[in-house]
Amino acid sequence: DAGKIEILMPRPMAPRVIEQLDARFTLHRLWEADDADAFIAQHASRIRGVATGGGASGRVDKALIDALPALEIVSSFGVGYDHVDAAYAGTKGVVVTNTPDVLTDEVADLAIGLLLATLRKLPQADRYLREGRWLEKPFPLSPTLRERRIGILGYGRIGKAIARRLDAFDVEVVYHGRREQADAPHRYYADLEAMARDVDTLVVITPGGTGTQKLVDARILEALGPEGVLINVARGSVVDEAALIAALRDGTILSAGLDVFEKEPQVPQELIEMDHVVLLPHVGSASVHTRNAMAQLVVDNLVAWFDGKPPLTPVPETPSPR
Numbered sequence: 299d300a301g302k303i304e305i306l307m308p309r310p311m312a313p314r315v316i317e318q319l320d321a322r323f324t325l326h327r328l329w330e331a332d333d334a335d336a337f338i339a340q341h342a343s344r345i346r347g348v349a350t351g352g353g354a355s356g357r358v359d360k361a362l363i364d365a366l367p368a369l370e371i372v373s374s375f376g377v378g379y380d381h382v383d384a385a386y387a388g389t390k391g392v393v394v395t396n397t398p399d400v401l402t403d404e405v406a407d408l409a410i411g412l413l414l415a416t417l418r419k420l421p422q423a424d425r426y427l428r429e430g431r432w433l434e435k436p437f438p439l440s441p442t443l444r445e446r447r448i449g450i451l452g453y454g455r456i457g458k459a460i461a462r463r464l465d466a467f468d469v470e471v472v473y474h475g476r477r478e479q480a481d482a483p484h485r486y487y488a489d490l491e492a493m494a495r496d497v498d499t500l501v502v503i504t505p506g507g508t509g510t511q512k513l514v515d516a517r518i519l520e521a522l523g524p525e526g527v528l529i530n531v532a533r534g535s536v537v538d539e540a541a542l543i544a545a546l547r548d549g550t551i552l553s554a555g556l557d558v559f560e561k562e563p564q565v566p567q568e569l570i571e572m573d574h575v576v577l578l579p580h581v582g583s584a585s586v587h588t589r590n591a592m593a594q595l596v597v598d599n600l601v602a603w604f605d606g607k608p609p610l611t612p613v614p615e616t617p618s619p620r
């Protein structure tokens with residue numbers, strides 16, 4: 299393999315990523331090393347790219363970036379890249395890429411499904427039937443999407459796709475984000491609490507990371523009110539989970555549909571025991587079709603870069619690459 303460009307993969311990724319990287323590069327599988335630090339030290343001077351799938355074992359932090367002096371690019375799986383210190387990578391001239399666009403519709407579809415499942419209690423109704431309880435009496439009437447006012451927290455690519463879908467459901471949609479967006483067909487709130495007061499349904503689809511830590515806290519949940527429904531398809535870190543559990547327990551809000559949690563895959567027992575919430579194991583983008591497209595984009599970013607071309611989907615922290 300002399301002369302091949304060397305890539306580090308901290309944790310296992312999809313077979314199609316591994317196969318394609320193996321064919322083109324020398325791929326170092328960090329998870330197979332007995333001593334990760336020694337392994338990195340041994341290969342560090344030649345590693346020019348990192349491919350990562352995120353999660354705790356896929357973090358690319360300052361320490362890893364500093365340990366790889368020849369590093370040029372971090373190709374990360376997922377649109378969210380809070381597991382990569384992209385700001386620090388930027389200061390070192392290291393390109394960071396993510397996998398936007400290819401998952402936008404999939405995550406927006408899931409958000410709508412989760413919203414409807416939560417309001418109309420679809421998982422509960424399924425359990426009810428299987429338990430034979432329909433034979434005794436009809437399933438209790440559910441809350442509704444009708445006449446709801448929905449606030450989208452995070453009006454980026456996926457937030458807009460969710461808003462577009464909701465327009466077809468004839469409900470009022472408004473949004474909050476860092477700034478008002480030109481030509482947006484939905485009303486903007488500069489203040490999240492003011493929006494939470496005016497709506498009864500909050501859909502969280504803002505990036506994770508330090509800037510959005512616990513943005514949805516006890517105050518916001520209180521403002522959402524007793525008919526309030528919280529849908530989170532973003533990151534668990536954006537919601538104060540302890541405050542959410544308290545709000546669900548004491549009726550401060552009505553219910554929640556959650557695809558993400560603070561310490562995934564750990565889900566608080568209090569939530570698991572609540573029958574009025576819908577809980578999903580982070581499946582927003584998790585269809586075969588979309589995960590394949592995301593995996594391919596991880597490969598294509600590395601191939602483009604090492605072919606001397608610009609990266610396909612650099613994150614904004616990356617300083618004007620090529």
Ligand code: 8YV
Pocket residue numbers: 351352353375376377378379401580582583584
């Ligand atoms: C993935 C996601 O499950 O794209 C994202 O930001 O949260 C999901 O599509 C995750 O990135 C996998 O690590």
